[in-house]
Amino acid sequence: MTSVFESKALARVAIGRLLDAVIHEKILSNEGFLSGFQSVVDFAPDLAIDIPRIWQYIGEIIGPFLIGTSSSSRIDLLTAIFQKIPDTKSKQMFEYIMRYAVDFSSKEHVRELWQSSTLTFEKILKVDLIDSAFVREFEWLINSSSARSDPELVKLFKNINSQDSDIIAYINHHFNLSEKFSIRTIFFSYLQSCLIGQDQEKRIQEDIARSHIGVLKAVINDSPDIEIQAIYAIQHFVHQLDHPPKMAAFFFDIFYDEECVSEDRFFQWYECPDPLESEGYANVVNSTTNFFNWLKQTDEQETFP
Incomplete structure (x- = not known):
């Protein structure tokens, strides 16, 4: 040697x-x-x-x-x-x-x-x-939720005038989309970019949250695994902020409405939680009760018109 x-x-x-x-x-x-x-x-x-x-x-x-x-x-x-x-x-x-x-x-x-x-x-x-x-x-x-936001990516997401193509190019250059840690960092960066205010006054700026959804859809690319990672990213991000009221529900609504994450993946997260991802899970379940009740009612209406 x-x-x-x-x-x-x-x-x-x-x-x-x-x-x-x-x-x-x-x-x-x-x-x-x-x-x-x-x-x-x-x-x-x-x-x-x-x-x-x-x-x-x-x-x-x-x-x-x-x-x-x-x-x-x-x-x-x-x-x-x-x-x-x-x-x-x-x-x-x-x-x-x-x-x-x-x-x-x-x-x-x-x-x-x-x-x-x-x-x-x-x-x-x-x-x-x-x-x-x-x-x-x-x-x-030791902590699968230890991903942190990327400062440059946060800036790109936060700028409404940023071109989606430029953000995607940055992601492709700096991240490996086959790695869970990279996926978490991308979504943490997006979530961080949506925040305004300080400490307990933090809230979501909706126009920012919706402005670059196309980037998230490109990252997810209809992958069930990445959809699940997106949900866990929301869970851990909100947990780090000590669960601001309605924040998790807001992001769940956006990701569902914009077809980033499917109904099946939301129910997978809800019904079959990963034991390694338990931190903050119960709190987010409690704060998104109305969201899942609505999904269940929608399913019932479609099943029994």
């Missing part, structure tokens, strides 16, 4: 993928990998004399290794890996490994692997290293 540290980044990524492959084929055991990793860590201080970025380069190998191409179980090796990393380097290494894992795959995929494992920050790092700044930086691993 050490010979690759002075090579190009692609070589380090390739080593990470190779390590995953040889473990998958049972050519190398997890124990054998960890033993070799220990040797690299032991030599790292000496290697740092000639290779100052040695810890970054180790992260560049381990990130793709954790994601792998043949199995998703490598993420469970993180605890054992960090038991071999000096405390003085562990926080920095976590940042490097997560950065390159995301670069190799996607933030959403890394989050899904993390949440499907038994990992916690406390299993990786000493408690005194897990400060508020660290939690803010990596909350996306």
